Amino acid sequence: MIHIHDLTKVFGKNTVLNKVTTSIDKGEVVTIIGPSGSGKSTLLRCINLLEKPTSGTIRIGNVTITDPKTNIMEVRKNIGMVFQQFNLFPHMTVLENITYAPQKVKHIQRAEAEQKARELLNKVGLLDKEKAYPNQLSGGQKQRVAIARALAMEPEIMLFDEPTSALDPEMVKEVLDVMKDLVELGMTMVVVTHEMNFAKEVADRVIFLDNGVLIEEGNPQDFFNQPKTERAKLFLSKIL
Numbered sequence: 001m002i003h004i005h006d007l008t009k010v011f012g013k014n015t016v017l018n019k020v021t022t023s024i025d026k027g028e029v030v031t032i033i034g035p036s037g038s039g040k041s042t043l044l045r046c047i048n049l050l051e052k053p054t055s056g057t058i059r060i061g062n063v064t065i066t067d068p069k070t071n072i073m074e075v076r077k078n079i080g081m082v083f084q085q086f087n088l089f090p091h092m093t094v095l096e097n098i099t100y101a102p103q104k105v106k107h108i109q110r111a112e113a114e115q116k117a118r119e120l121l122n123k124v125g126l127l128d129k130e131k132a133y134p135n136q137l138s139g140g141q142k143q144r145v146a147i148a149r150a151l152a153m154e155p156e157i158m159l160f161d162e163p164t165s166a167l168d169p170e171m172v173k174e175v176l177d178v179m180k181d182l183v184e185l186g187m188t189m190v191v192v193t194h195e196m197n198f199a200k201e202v203a204d205r206v207i208f209l210d211n212g213v214l215i216e217e218g219n220p221q222d223f224f225n226q227p228k229t230e231r232a233k234l235f236l237s238k239i240l
């Protein structure tokens with residue numbers, strides 16, 4: 001579903017992604033791990049063109065999204081993104097946060113958008129919070145709203161950039177549980193995370209990035225038990 005070929009991103013003199021090549025299948029759950037500054041967020045942001053690749057190609061289904069003729073808004077409609085810092089609209093209620101884009105971008109009628117939003121709030125366990133504003137929610141609740149908001153666009157792909165890194169420890173599980181539900185539903189997911197248990201238990205594949213280079217990728221059992229490269233061994237020895 002996602003084909004990334006020789007993806008390179010340069011900021012000034014800094015090559016942040018260096019010829020990254022990989023593919024992600026429909027329904028696959030891939031975690032991206034690696035040291036801070038290794039290019040994980042940049043890779044994720046290139047997939048929905050929040051960053052413009054310097055060179056290389058990204059194809060999603062039949063659409064080469066790195067082609068200058070591609071309509072970026074059309075690409076993004078199909079890709080949900082969840083950020084470490086939630087990025088909810090602070091002046092909107094939970095319900096408004098979730099119904100805004102479907103109405104604006106997909107021209108869905110308000111009543112229908114609200115019905116769908118309530119179904120999603122029910123799914124993430126927050127049906128009673130539709131009138132709350134983001135600052136009245138805990139971090140875990142905010143992140144669950146952010147996931148519901150992304151899902152309201154009915155994306156085919158969900159990207160998560162360290163979705164639990166800003167949360168207090170007791171709130172991590174409630175967010176991971178919502179993500180696991182999505183996995184069960186067959187969502188195609190790319191997840192940057194420091195939650196190694198999520199990577200081990202839930203992911204189909206781990207991609208290890210270091211210094212902008214895809215050093216190795218493989219199934220989580222192999223990667224965590226028998227990393228092939230010294231760089232991956234060193235990284236794992238520091239975090240496990």
Ligand code: ADP
Nearest residue numbers: 011014016034035036037038039040041042043
């Ligand atoms: P990670 O998510 O793995 O911590 P990032 O993708 O955020 O890494 O960043 C990789 C490198 O790219 C870092 O050196 C970072 O400083 C740099 N970088 C990221 N975004 C920008 C930007 N908008 N302008 C300049 N440098 C950037």
Ligand code: MG
Nearest residue numbers: 040041042161
């Ligand atoms: Mg990052």
